[in-house]
Amino acid sequence: MNAPARPATQPLTGGALVLGTMALSLAVFMNVLDTSIANVSIPAISGDMGVSPQQGTWVITSFAVANAISVPLTGWLTMRFGQVRLFITSILLFVIASSLCGMAPNIELLIAARVLQGAVAGPMIPLSQALLLSSYPPAKSGMALAFWGMTTLVAPIMGPLLGGWISDNYTWPWIFYINIPIGIFAAWATWSLYRKRESATVQRPIDKVGLALLVLWVGSLQLMLDKGKEMDWFNSGVIVILASVAVVCFIYFVIWELGDEHPVVDLSLFAGRNFSGGVIAISVGYGLFFGSLVVLPLWLQTQIAYTATEAGKVMAPVGIFAILLSPIVGKLLPKIDARLVVTAAFIIFAIVFYMRAQFTPEVDTMTLMIPTVIQGAAMAMFFIPLTSIILSGLPPERIPAAAGLSNFVRIMFGGIGTSLTSTLWESRSTLHHAQLAEHTGPDNAAFAQAVHTLTAQGLPEPAAWAVIERTLSVQASTLGATDIFMMSAWMFLALIALVWITKPIRSSVPIDAGGAH
Numbered sequence: 417m418n419a420p421a422r423p424a425t426q427p428l429t430g431g432a433l434v435l436g437t438m439a440l441s442l443a444v445f446m447n448v449l450d451t452s453i454a455n456v457s458i459p460a461i462s463g464d465m466g467v468s469p470q471q472g473t474w475v476i477t478s479f480a481v482a483n484a485i486s487v488p489l490t491g492w493l494t495m496r497f498g499q500v501r502l503f504i505t506s507i508l509l510f511v512i513a514s515s516l517c518g519m520a521p522n523i524e525l526l527i528a529a530r531v532l533q534g535a536v537a538g539p540m541i542p543l544s545q546a547l548l549l550s551s552y553p554p555a556k557s558g559m560a561l562a563f564w565g566m567t568t569l570v571a572p573i574m575g576p577l578l579g580g581w582i583s584d585n586y587t588w589p590w591i592f593y594i595n596i597p598i599g600i601f602a603a604w605a606t607w608s609l610y611r612k613r614e615s616a617t618v619q620r621p622i623d624k625v626g627l628a629l630l631v632l633w634v635g636s637l638q639l640m641l642d643k644g645k646e647m648d649w650f651n652s653g654v655i656v657i658l659a660s661v662a663v664v665c666f667i668y669f670v671i672w673e674l675g676d677e678h679p680v681v682d683l684s685l686f687a688g689r690n691f692s693g694g695v696i697a698i699s700v701g702y703g704l705f706f707g708s709l710v711v712l713p714l715w716l717q718t719q720i721a722y723t724a725t726e727a728g729k730v731m732a733p734v735g736i737f738a739i740l741l742s743p744i745v746g747k748l749l750p751k752i753d754a755r756l757v758v759t760a761a762f763i764i765f766a767i768v769f770y771m772r773a774q775f776t777p778e779v780d781t782m783t784l785m786i787p788t789v790i791q792g793a794a795m796a797m798f799f800i801p802l803t804s805i806i807l808s809g810l811p812p813e814r815i816p817a818a819a820g821l822s823n824f825v826r827i828m829f830g831g832i833g834t835s836l837t838s839t840l841w842e843s844r845s846t847l848h849h850a851q852l853a854e855h856t857g858p859d860n861a862a863f864a865q866a867v868h869t870l871t872a873q874g875l876p877e878p879a880a881w882a883v884i885e886r887t888l889s890v891q892a893s894t895l896g897a898t899d900i901f902m903m904s905a906w907m908f909l910a911l912i913a914l915v916w917i918t919k920p921i922r923s924s925v926p927i928d929a930g931g932a933h
Contacts, residue, residue: 428552436551437551437563440544441564443507444567445571446602451483454479459717465526469714469718477638479534482530482532483538484831490543498614503606507603509536510537513532518590544564550613580728584724629669632665636659636661637666641832644839682814682821688809690806691822705833710838712897734788737790745757745797749804755805761793761801762908762909763912764794765794767790771790773898775901809919837900848892856884
């Protein structure tokens with residue numbers, strides 16, 4: 417559906433352009449930061465709330481799912497309220513939700529506040545892109561997207577570093593309170609510069625049935641993934657019901673959306689080879705990447721005795737290559753085959769995860785950081801080229817719907833990746849622990865020698881057993897994590913095939929600055 421026409425707006429210049437770029441980028445930074453800032457704070461949050469770290473991951477997934485559901489509504493909300501009003505309202509509601517997250521007295525209210533935070537955050541990213549593109553001349557749209565892309569690349573990496581530092585030096589609620597001054601400044605600056613550049617509004621019907629089905633199947637799927645490991649999966653009636661609701665509602669959702677005159681999600685876009693191949697590749701790749709952002713800090717803190725700050729420092733260097741290479745990739749992309757760039761990104765991702773699969777409990781900080789630094793290069797060559805592939809060949813009036821749908825699928829896969837990775841890590845760790853425990857007991861010479869050595873150092877025998885049990889748990893968790901890293905490496909290589917089913921593109925994708933969402 418085409419957005420209503422609006423008068424052409426002139427690009428901003430001078431200080432107004434700098435301030436506008438800064439305000440829009442800060443809003444995006446704040447939004448994307450909150451997808452990862454809680455990752456290294458999960459042990460602190462779960463400990464304070466009296467729940468397990470696995471239950472604490474709901475703080476991450478609840479935001480991701482609510483965000484995924486709200487993204488497809490951006491187009492309808494923009495037509496109803498206007499770009500600028502919707503963007504500023506989203507920022508202010510995000511600030512309020514952040515305050516509620518910090519004040520939450522228990523895990524249930526914290527998750528509820530995170531759901532609200534994710535829901536109101538949905539329109540912010542696509543609208544920031546649209547407003548930013550309208551601020552620059554068409555000839556400099558590539559530079560505008562480079563600034564925007566760097567923000568979305570750096571924020572997920574700054575999240576663990578900032579979250580770790582805050583958790584160690586202050587208290588975890590401050591990971592949410594820091595959004596308050598950022599959000600207020602971004603809202604003020606945006607209103608000051610863009611209030612006279614509002615887009616036209618029009619009354620359009622909303623697909624209520626499609627929206628309800630979307631909420632039901634996405635919500636049921638996420639609940640199933642999060643609760644499955646606690647309830648023994650399909651041995652639980654609750655999990656069976658959730659799975660059934662997810663499948664049935666998804667089928668009806670697809671049927672309804674394909675036949676509705678004003679669908680909340682335009683599924684006909686998947687008929688395009690570039691769109692379908694690109695969306696699956698970027699979504700699965702993002703899910704694998706985001707899952708590692710959860711497992712790695714948790715493993716470092718719960719098993720390797722890293723503080724939250726130290727875990728954040730291990731994750732932070734990925735921003736170095738991401739910042740340096742993003743503008744270069746943006747300039748080179750119109751001149752080279754985007755599929756080659758994405759292939760290189762997936763190969764680098766595979767190498768990074770293979771290197772992580774070699775980690776041991778004795779791993780040193782430098783060994784941990786080397787693959788993280790290298791991963792920055794892959795990130796710079798991942799998002800921008802795949803977005804170009806996804807939007808290539810589409811008429812301008814379909815680009816907003818395509819961008820919204822691809823973002824919806826990608827964000828949803830981020831939440832699913834978090835849940836699946838957490839579940840898989842727990843199950844693989846349990847399996848490895850059982851296998852390692854088979855080699856314990858008084859009949860095992862190595863075990864008996866270890867007990868003897870510890871008791872000779874003055875430990876009573878029960879304490880010696882406890883030390884050995886802790887060693888087994890650390891080893892089992894490490895093996896579980898490295899299993900996931902190796903599996904991810906192979907999956908990144910497999911994704912290369914998806915890239916090459918798309919058609920080559922030889923020029924930059926025309927972006928509709930009036931509504932690129």
